[in-house]
Amino acid sequence: MNMHSSVNSTTAFDTSSQSDQDVLISLDHVSLSFGGVKAISDISFNIKKGEIRAIIGPNGAGKTSMLNVINGFYHPQEGTITWRGKVRRKMKPYEAASNGIARTFQNVALFKGMSTLDNIMTGRGLKMKTNFFWQCLRVGPALKEEIANREKVEEIIEFLEIQHIRRTPVGRLPYGLQKRVELARALAMEPELLLLDEPMAGMNIEEKTDMSRFILDVNDQYGTTIALIEHDMGVVMDLSDRVVVLDYGRKIADGAPKEVQSSQAVIDAYLGVSH
Amino acid sequence: MFYRETGQFKTNYADDQAIFPIAQDRWGIYIILGLAFLAAPLIMDDYWGNAILIPFLIYSLIALGLNILVGYCGQISLGTAAFMAVGSYASFKLMTSFPGLDFTIVVILSGLMTALVGMMFGLPSLRIKGFYLAVATLAAQFFLIWLFNKVEWFYNYSATGQISAPERTAFMFPVTGPSASVLYKYYFCLCIVVITALATKNVVRGRIGRSWMAIRDMDIAAELIGVRPVYAKLSAFAFSSFLIGMGGALYFGVWLGAAEPTEAFGIDQSFQILFMVIIGGLGSILGAFLGAGFLWLLPIVLKNFMVDMLGLSTAFSEHMQVIIVGALIIIFLIVEPHGLARLWQILKEKMRLWPFPH
Ligand SMILES: Nc1ncnc2c1ncn2[C@@H]1O[C@H](COP(=O)(O)OP(=O)(O)O)[C@@H](O)[C@H]1O
Ligand SMILES: [Mg+2]
Numbered sequence: 280m281n282m283h284s285s286v287n288s289t290t291a292f293d294t295s296s297q298s299d300q301d302v303l304i305s306l307d308h309v310s311l312s313f314g315g316v317k318a319i320s321d322i323s324f325n326i327k328k329g330e331i332r333a334i335i336g337p338n339g340a341g342k343t344s345m346l347n348v349i350n351g352f353y354h355p356q357e358g359t360i361t362w363r364g365k366v367r368r369k370m371k372p373y374e375a376a377s378n379g380i381a382r383t384f385q386n387v388a389l390f391k392g393m394s395t396l397d398n399i400m401t402g403r404g405l406k407m408k409t410n411f412f413w414q415c416l417r418v419g420p421a422l423k424e425e426i427a428n429r430e431k432v433e434e435i436i437e438f439l440e441i442q443h444i445r446r447t448p449v450g451r452l453p454y455g456l457q458k459r460v461e462l463a464r465a466l467a468m469e470p471e472l473l474l475l476d477e478p479m480a481g482m483n484i485e486e487k488t489d490m491s492r493f494i495l496d497v498n499d500q501y502g503t504t505i506a507l508i509e510h511d512m513g514v515v516m517d518l519s520d521r522v523v524v525l526d527y528g529r530k531i532a533d534g535a536p537k538e539v540q541s542s543q544a545v546i547d548a549y550l551g552v553s554h
Numbered sequence: 555m556f557y558r559e560t561g562q563f564k565t566n567y568a569d570d571q572a573i574f575p576i577a578q579d580r581w582g583i584y585i586i587l588g589l590a591f592l593a594a595p596l597i598m599d600d601y602w603g604n605a606i607l608i609p610f611l612i613y614s615l616i617a618l619g620l621n622i623l624v625g626y627c628g629q630i631s632l633g634t635a636a637f638m639a640v641g642s643y644a645s646f647k648l649m650t651s652f653p654g655l656d657f658t659i660v661v662i663l664s665g666l667m668t669a670l671v672g673m674m675f676g677l678p679s680l681r682i683k684g685f686y687l688a689v690a691t692l693a694a695q696f697f698l699i700w701l702f703n704k705v706e707w708f709y710n711y712s713a714t715g716q717i718s719a720p721e722r723t724a725f726m727f728p729v730t731g732p733s734a735s736v737l738y739k740y741y742f743c744l745c746i747v748v749i750t751a752l753a754t755k756n757v758v759r760g761r762i763g764r765s766w767m768a769i770r771d772m773d774i775a776a777e778l779i780g781v782r783p784v785y786a787k788l789s790a791f792a793f794s795s796f797l798i799g800m801g802g803a804l805y806f807g808v809w810l811g812a813a814e815p816t817e818a819f820g821i822d823q824s825f826q827i828l829f830m831v832i833i834g835g836l837g838s839i840l841g842a843f844l845g846a847g848f849l850w851l852l853p854i855v856l857k858n859f860m861v862d863m864l865g866l867s868t869a870f871s872e873h874m875q876v877i878i879v880g881a882l883i884i885i886f887l888i889v890e891p892h893g894l895a896r897l898w899q900i901l902k903e904k905m906r907l908w909p910f911p912h
Contacts, residue, residue, distance in 0.1 A: 350778060352774075352778065371777075372774075372777045372778045373777050373778075373780050373781065373782050373783075375778075376777075376778060376779055376780035377780055381778075381779065382778060384775065388772050388774065388775035389771075389772065389775070390767060390768050390770075390771035390772055390775070390776070391771050391772070392767060392770065392771050392837065393764070393767055393768075393771065397764055397767070400764055401764045401765070401767075401768045401776075401779065401781070402779050403761075404761055404764065404765055404768075404779065404780055404781055405779075405780040407761040409761070411757070411762060411789070411793075414756060414757050414760040414761065414762050414763075415753040415756055415757055416753070416756065417756035417759070417760060421760065422568065425571060425760060425761075426567045426568055426571070429567045429571065430567065433567075464779065465779070468779060468780065
């Protein structure tokens with residue numbers, strides 16, 4: 280089961296330097312401010328193809344803003360973003376989506392009035408092409424497309440073990456399951472880069488274990504590159520290949536989990552905030 | 555006991571995604587359609603046709619149109635009556651300019667024309683939401699009605715400023731004008747409403763319908779998963795106005811026969827239809843029919859009951875009607891925003907479990 284064949288086959292590399300080949304996205308000297316508040320100051324870092332990249336830091340450090348910059352929700356005042364080897368112009372969120380960037384939100388952002396199934400089907404929207412008139416008739420290509428995409432969605436439903444809540448309106452689901460449906464909706468897009476904003480916040484140990492397993496499996500089976508914001512250091516150590524640490528909108532460390540954990544700047548930042 | 559999914563296994567996704575996956579629902583629809591097509595002619599007379607069934611069908615169609623915009627896409631509109639007017643005036647101009655044109659074509663073209671106008675007035679929705687959008691659509695209401703009053707071309711320079719429908723046929727049967735039979739009119743409206751409701755049901759179950767609901771429920775998340783707000787919102791405005799425009803053409807051409815902008819398409823009409831959608835159920839096709847039926851029949855039932863049976867005054871009955879409708883809207887908005895359609899659904903869920911609730 281390779282969900283990413285379509286995305287991978289269209290990926291074009293036109294980088295000159297050999298070492299950049301495996302960089303999926305790179306941010307260079309990016310700054311973002313809201314009025315007087317500087318959310319991100321002069322941050323550079325990259326995400327390599329196929330890795331799990333953790334972004335950590337105290338509250339208000341600028342982690343969510345970082346994801347918002349990556350998927351085109353905010354536009355940085357300074358710096359450049361290079362996506363698949365090409366400097367990216369100002370990009371709208373739906374363009375980022377059609378470029379293969381999916382995400383989940385810190386506060387669950389599901390479509391409350393729709394069932395689990397419809398929420399995930401909505402994630403297939405970009406893969407569906409039949410026009411309005413076929414959709415009115417819902418026969419021929421429209422029906423075929425609907426069924427083909429439904430099959431894909433059922434694969435994801437099975438993968439994330441949410442068969443039993445298929446028909447449930449998502450508003451009625453407990454928080455942990457809502458987070459899982461949100462992940463399913465993002466996966467339905469068959470993204471190349473998946474941004475997860477605190478996917479385990481507010482979960483109990485068991486739910487965290489499940490979610491960790493799903494994240495690893497997504498990365499493993501589908502080859503999806505993942506950027507992950509997470510506060511639980513244990514989870515970060517277990518899951519991530521590399522970690523970038525933010526504090527007050529600045530990057531204070533970047534590297535393998537072990538290195539970062541022992542870095543003095545990181546220890547200071549965490550001690551300074553949480554104690 | 556009798557309303558059950560149990561035992562009805564779906565072996566493929568096509569069956570699972572059928573329009574009415576539960577057999578009892580399917581039979582319910584067949585029975586209603588059977589009654590509408592075969593039994594209604596037996597009781598059809600001027601009163602049943604012109605006072606009850608035809609306006610019910612036309613209001614259902616218009617409420618369905620508004621429900622797409624408000625209930626499915628979450629964009630509020632107070633300009634419904636003005637869009638009905640666009641459909642009416644378009645049909646009037648088409649009927650008088652092309653006398654040989656089949657009225658079916660007139661209705662469809664009027665719908666398309668209204669869709670264009672609706673899209674234009676939907677443009678503000680790309681920038682503003684909620685209350686501000688409501689005010690912008692209110693501007694559409696006043697501007698369009700003013701236009702139809704002011705520009706004589708729209709009413710063919712008639713001295714009264716009224717428009718009146720000449721006799722036109724649909725598939726050789728006369729459906730407009732004073733001599734058209736009420737039975738033909740009824741069938742014509744019924745066919746249009748049934749086909750439109752089917753198409754709408756299909757659209758809301760597919761990609762486009764889901765993109766509307768995504769925008770309604772969480773527009774930011776919708777955009778981040780690739781729904782283009784411009785497409786979703788404008789297509790909702792267009793499809794919604796298409797139905798309202800067709801409804802307007804029927805309202806004027808088939809039902810009223812003559813119309814004058816300020817009276818037939820006033821702001822109170824816009825509210826009346828919005829109330830139908832709210833009471834019937836936001837985001838429900840069945841709800842559009844329930845709401846239209848309820849609000850259209852309520853005054854008739856109240857009048858029959860209070861004036862004819864209890865001997866109370868007409869004025870009193872009218873006041874009661876306003877009070878009841880007002881109270882219902884408050885109740886539905888607070889207690890059950892999904893309206894009568896949800897109450898029906900809850901009843902069905904209960905029936906599914908009956909007689910063993912646990
Ligand atoms: N839309 C916004 N308007 C104004 N300030 C914002 C906005 N979004 C984020 N910020 C500010 O940017 C800083 C970083 O926020 P955020 O990225 O949400 O942090 P984190 O996710 O690391 O907790 C905070 O000071 C926050 O108040
Ligand atoms: Mg955050």
